[in-house]
Amino acid sequence: MTEATRALRSDAERTVRQILEAAERVLSRNPAATMEQIAEEAGVARTTVHRRFASRDALVGAMAAWATRRFADAVEAAHPETAPPLVALYQVTANVLRVKLDWGFAMSRALTADPEAARVHAEVEEKCERVFRAAREAGLLRADADLGWARRVYYALIHEAAQSGDGDADALATRVVDTLLRGVGTAQGLTAPR
Amino acid sequence: MTEATRALRSDAERTVRQILEAAERVLSRNPAATMEQIAEEAGVARTTVHRRFASRDALVGAMAAWATRRFADAVEAAHPETAPPLVALYQVTANVLRVKLDWGFAMSRALTADPEAARVHAEVEEKCERVFRAAREAGLLRADADLGWARRVYYALIHEAAQSGDGDADALATRVVDTLLRGVGTAQGLTAPR
DNA sequence: TGGAGTTGCATCATTGATGTTGCATGTTCT
DNA sequence: AGAACATGCAACATCAATGATGCAACTCCA
Numbered sequence: 001m002t003e004a005t006r007a008l009r010s011d012a013e014r015t016v017r018q019i020l021e022a023a024e025r026v027l028s029r030n031p032a033a034t035m036e037q038i039a040e041e042a043g044v045a046r047t048t049v050h051r052r053f054a055s056r057d058a059l060v061g062a063m064a065a066w067a068t069r070r071f072a073d074a075v076e077a078a079h080p081e082t083a084p085p086l087v088a089l090y091q092v093t094a095n096v097l098r099v100k101l102d103w104g105f106a107m108s109r110a111l112t113a114d115p116e117a118a119r120v121h122a123e124v125e126e127k128c129e130r131v132f133r134a135a136r137e138a139g140l141l142r143a144d145a146d147l148g149w150a151r152r153v154y155y156a157l158i159h160e161a162a163q164s165g166d167g168d169a170d171a172l173a174t175r176v177v178d179t180l181l182r183g184v185g186t187a188q189g190l191t192a193p194r
Numbered sequence: 195m196t197e198a199t200r201a202l203r204s205d206a207e208r209t210v211r212q213i214l215e216a217a218e219r220v221l222s223r224n225p226a227a228t229m230e231q232i233a234e235e236a237g238v239a240r241t242t243v244h245r246r247f248a249s250r251d252a253l254v255g256a257m258a259a260w261a262t263r264r265f266a267d268a269v270e271a272a273h274p275e276t277a278p279p280l281v282a283l284y285q286v287t288a289n290v291l292r293v294k295l296d297w298g299f300a301m302s303r304a305l306t307a308d309p310e311a312a313r314v315h316a317e318v319e320e321k322c323e324r325v326f327r328a329a330r331e332a333g334l335l336r337a338d339a340d341l342g343w344a345r346r347v348y349y350a351l352i353h354e355a356a357q358s359g360d361g362d363a364d365a366l367a368t369r370v371v372d373t374l375l376r377g378v379g380t381a382q383g384l385t386a387p388r
Numbered sequence: 389t390g391g392a393g394t395t396g397c398a399t400c401a402t403t404g405a406t407g408t409t410g411c412a413t414g415t416t417c418t
Numbered sequence: 419a420g421a422a423c424a425t426g427c428a429a430c431a432t433c434a435a436t437g438a439t440g441c442a443a444c445t446c447c448a
Contacts, residue, residue: 012394032226034435045396050437142380149369150378152358156350164346175343181379184344186336206424228405239426244407 016052018042020063027060028105035059060109067106068117070099072124080127085135086177092131093158094173100162101169128154140181154180210246212236214257221254222299229253254303261300262311264293266318274321279329280371286325287352288367294356295363322348334375348374 022042026033035056039046053059078091100107110117132150135141141150157180161172216236220227229250233240247253272285294301304311326344329335335344351374355366 015394035437036435046436047397047438048395051394054437056436139380141378145378149358149373152354153351153373153378156354157347160346160350164343179343179347179377181377182381183373183375183377184335184339184347185375186333187376209424229407230405240406241408241427242425245424248407250406 012052015044015048016062019044019049019052019059020066023059023063024103024105027063031105060106061112061114063103063106064110064112064114064117067099067103068110068120070103071096071107071110072120074099075124075127080131085131085138085140088131089135089140089180090173090177092128093176094169096158097162097169097172097176100158101165104162150180206246209238209242210256213238213243213246213253214260217253217257218297218299221257225299254300255306255308257297257300258304258306258308258311261293261297262304262314264297265290265301265304266314268293269318269321274325279325279332279334282325283329283334283374284367284371286322287370288363290352291356291363291366291370294352295359298356344374 019038019042023038026038026041030037035049036046038059039049042049049059053062074095075092078088078095080088080092083091111121128151129147132141132147132154136143136145136147141147154176157176161176164172167175213232213236217232220232220235224231229243230240232253233243236243243253247256268289269286272282272289274282274286277285305315322345323341326335326341326348330337330339330341335341348370351370355370358366361369
């Protein structure tokens with residue numbers, strides 16, 4: 001590769017990045033936004049977007065792939081396999097929130113029919129599953145907890161925290177984990193544990 | 195009104211109902227579904243849908259209006275103003291779930307720029323707010339609970355329960371309220387209450 | 389300076405969804 | 419049977435988004 005092509009490719013990649021980020025901003029507000037609006041937000045012509053991404057699907061696919069990679073990295077950086085369950089839970093939450101705050105739309109579309117993305121997601125899901133199992137065995141979750149439901153609730157709480165958007169990732173993670181484990185009640189006046 | 199027109203109007207309303215229900219089924223699976231697909235599901239021609247609803251927006255608006263009415267009725271039937279907070283919470287949850295299981299898409303679109311729907315929703319939101327305040331004063335929620343966050347979590351749990359779809363509305367409501375108040379953890383190994 | 393590569397702009401073709409209309413065919417009640 | 423209305427069908431018009439292309443202008447580096 002010549003110096004020239006390297007520099008040019010760098011320019012091109014910068015443009016691609018700008019488009020991806022613009023698309024995230026626009027589509028997170030309006031998932032049905034047009035290519036024109038995305039191009040405008042990115043500060044480029046619509047034709048440029050089409051030169052970089054063969055189709056709308058290709059663009060969304062690239063966004064999903066990018067977000068999936070950052071997502072997987074965020075989970076891995078928390079060392080969910082080796083850290084104690086509570087620590088892992090907190091760190092994963094904070095790291096994932098950091099990604100989700102910036103790539104919410106892309107992550108919501110990351111479950112499309114892309115083989116690689118599906119593989120990565122399955123892998124992460126597996127890790128999440130293990131953390132929850134470990135948490136239950138460590139007595140962090142109730143012994144009779146439905147892990148499927150717990151995971152759904154966990155995802156939903158992360159989603160809500162990312163939407164509310166007030167506070168940094170660490171504060172939000174604290175709130176998410178606290179709510180997940182303790183709820184918002186005092187546990188008075190309730191039926192005895194099942 | 196003549197007998198004839200009454201009978202005909204009854205037929206027409208039956209068709210309208212079929213279209214609304216078909217639209218809910220189709221759009222809940224694919225929000226971008228075409229009028230053609232909706233008509234097919236309803237067992238009518240596409241032109242018939244257009245005769246009944248001037249535009250796609252009008253159709254979605256009618257779905258939202260219908261769901262909003264059922265939603266408001268469901269909340270009211272739980273007597274949230276007079277029942278004890280925990281009872282109110284449970285009854286409202288179960289009743290709303292019953293509606294949401296059938297009209298999930300329509301309810302998700304019920305916050306559009308329709309003046310009447312907006313008014314009804316604001317009213318319900320107000321009631322929800324009051325129930326949560328009463329719950330906190332009754333010691334059901336923690337004294338330092340963030341009511342805004344609690345309400346978001348509550349909505350999210352209802353949504354998840356409706357999506358998971360296993361079990362009847364009562365079982366799901368039990369799960370939702372239990373999770374909302376106690377979370378899924380044992381409260382061991384956590385930091386002391388703030 | 390010259391070449392390689394990229395972008396913006398204008399333009400066009402295609403496509404799929406939406407919405408409309410006329411007409412023949414039922415259906416229901418009187 | 420006849421009136422009133424609804425429906426299916428076919429055809430049409432419209433429209434917006436998508437995607438493609440040719441060309442001039444620009445940037446960057448050798």
